[in-house]
Amino acid sequence: MKDTYTLDDLKNWDAKPKSQIxxxxxxxxxxxxxxxxxxxxxxxxxxxxxxxxxxxxxxxELQPALELIRRLNFVGINxxxxxxxxxxxxxDGVDDGARKTGAVNTVLVEGEKLVGFNTDxxxxxxxxxxxxxxxxxxxxxxxxxxxxxxxxxxxxxxxLENCERLVLVNRTFEKAKELAAELAPHFAASRVLGPVxxxxxxxxxEAVLRFQLANTDLVINATSxxxxxxxxxxxxxxxxxxxxxxxxxxxxxSRTPLLAGAEAAGAKFANGLTMLLHQGxxxxxxxxxxxxxxxxxxxxxxxx
Ligand code: NAP
Numbered sequence: 001m002k003d004t005y006t007l008d009d010l011k012n013w014d015a016k017p018k019s020q021i022x023x024x025x026x027x028x029x030x031x032x033x034x035x036x037x038x039x040x041x042x043x044x045x046x047x048x049x050x051x052x053x054x055x056x057x058x059x060x061e062l063q064p065a066l067e068l069i070r071r072l073n074f075v076g077i078n079x080x081x082x083x084x085x086x087x088x089x090x091x092d093g094v095d096d097g098a099r100k101t102g103a104v105n106t107v108l109v110e111g112e113k114l115v116g117f118n119t120d121x122x123x124x125x126x127x128x129x130x131x132x133x134x135x136x137x138x139x140x141x142x143x144x145x146x147x148x149x150x151x152x153x154x155x156x157x158x159x160l161e162n163c164e165r166l167v168l169v170n171r172t173f174e175k176a177k178e179l180a181a182e183l184a185p186h187f188a189a190s191r192v193l194g195p196v197x198x199x200x201x202x203x204x205x206e207a208v209l210r211f212q213l214a215n216t217d218l219v220i221n222a223t224s225x226x227x228x229x230x231x232x233x234x235x236x237x238x239x240x241x242x243x244x245x246x247x248x249x250x251x252x253x254s255r256t257p258l259l260a261g262a263e264a265a266g267a268k269f270a271n272g273l274t275m276l277l278h279q280g281x282x283x284x285x286x287x288x289x290x291x292x293x294x295x296x297x298x299x300x301x302x303x304x
Contacts (some may be wrong), residue, residue, distance in 0.1 A: 004031060004054045007061045010068040022073065023052040023287065026065055027080035030054045032252065034301060035078055038280050041300035045293040050075055057083070063090055066107070070114055076287040077107040078280075084118075084149050091116040100160075101153045106283040117286055120150060121157030123279025124249075128218070130278075131270040132245045139245075140165035142209075142216040144234060145223030146201070147175035150249050154222055155179055159186035167212050168201045171223070176201035206236060213239055221248040226256030233257040242266035249275055254304060273301055 001021065002009075023043075025035045031054070039052035055077075057065045062083050069077055079087050084103035088094055091104065092113040098104045104116035128136050141158050145151040146168035158166045166187065170176035180201040187199035196215045202208050213219065225234045227250055235258060240246065246262035251272040255263075262269035281292035 001051065001053060004056050006056050007058075007065050007068075010055070010065055010072070013068070013072050020049050020051045021053045022050040022075045023077065024055050024074075025052075025078040025080060026055045026057040026062065026083055028056060028058045028082060030056050030080065033080065034251075034276060035280055037300045038277065038297045039284065041296045042281075042284050042293050045296035046288075046290075048288070059083070059086065062086055066090055066114060069107075070109060070112065074109050076109055076283070078283055079105050079107065081149070087116055090114075097121065097156075097160075101156045103149050103153060105279065106286055108286050117283075118153060119279040119282035119286070120153035120275070121160070122282055123277075124154050124275050125157055125161065126278035126282075127270070127272075127274035128245075128247065131247070131274050132218075132268055134217075134245070136161040136163050136218075139163050139217045140167075140215060141218045141220065142167040142169065142212055143220045143222060144169045144204075145221060145225075145249075146170040146179050147172050148222060148224075151220075151222035152179065154220060154249075155183060159183040162186060162189075164191055164217075165196065165198050165215070166200075167216065168199075169204055169209070169212075170201075171204055173201070173203050206239070209235065210239055213241070213244065216244065218245045218247065221246075221250065221256070221258050224250070226250045226258055227252065231257070233261060235261065237261040237264060240265035240267055245269070248272060251276060254302070273303055277301060 025033050036052050087104040094116040098116050098118035101118045106117040108115045147170040168176040168180050225231050240261050244267040246267050246269040248256050248259050249272040250256050259269045281294050284292040
């Protein structure tokens with residue numbers, strides 16, 4: 001089994017089961033993906049013969065690659081950057097959740113048909129429940145990075161769970177405002193909250209964030225800030241306080257400056273490995289219609 005396959009490999013895929021690869025992840029870049037080790041641990045644990053691989057697939061290669069997996073008897077595929085939104089128009093069917101999220105991260109090959117799902121939001125929901133022992137619906141949430149794919153999936157999940165309060169923050173403010181307008185019907189019912197709105201898009205401004213964080217339980221980083229060593233802290237450390245739970249969707253590095261700040265402030269915190277784990281387990285369950293061996297999947301990931 002190679003470390004990474006390409007569209008050319010798929011075009012010349014051996015019809016004989018030389019390889020049992022019938023699952024994988026399409027992305028560009030894809031080398032960093034931890035999904036193969038997690039999914040292969042699950043397949044081995046259950047004694048299934050299929051294997052899961054990385055596929056380096058560029059934007060213009062997505063359509064032919066999807067056509068090929070339809071013909072090559074694949075079970076399914078995960079999609080990561082930059083394919084999640086593009087896939088919507090290339091599949092035979094898309095479930096409601098993925099349509100609302102505007103992105104597909106899981107494709108199931110059902111006979112001749114390719115059907116799209118999104119497990120990122122539900123994976124996030126499980127990550128919060130298992131990581132902090134609370135339900136999203138009971139939380140006042142502040143989401144940094146409401147303009148990207150992960151941020152959108154999380155915001156939609158917060159809306160579907162009808163969380164107490166959702167504050168959307170994004171570098172490009174317009175995108176946060178558009179998302180707030182789209183999600184407004186979910187927050188129409190009033191709850192006893194005091195002097196703050198249930199749903200708001202706010203500009204990325206320190207004074208504004210200070211006020212909002214006083215009325216927040218859970219802060220989420222869904223931006224890519226923190227992935228590079230040279231990245232500045234996402235929030236000034238002085239904004240973090242012990243009452244907060246801080247979730248960073250980034251898992252590499254495992255401790256971003258935001259999470260280091262959360263720890264120093266005495267807040268609870270967790271990184272994105274739990275979201276990766278739970279979205280992967282949900283994908284597995286879509287593909288095999290059976291419970292994913294989550295302990296084996298967790299053991300294959302670099303939890304410290
Ligand atoms: P994306 O679609 O490219 O979105 C990037 C987001 O980050 C946008 O909201 C963008 O704001 C914001 N951003 C980028 N640079 C910024 C900066 N310098 N300052 C402030 N905001 C900035 O990416 P994505 O797929 O949503 O991924 C976002 C993060 O989620 C990544 O760190 C990724 O690792 C993580 N993720 C984790 C999992 C998991 O399972 N744990 C799954 C998916 C994604 P603008 O709108 O202004 O550009």
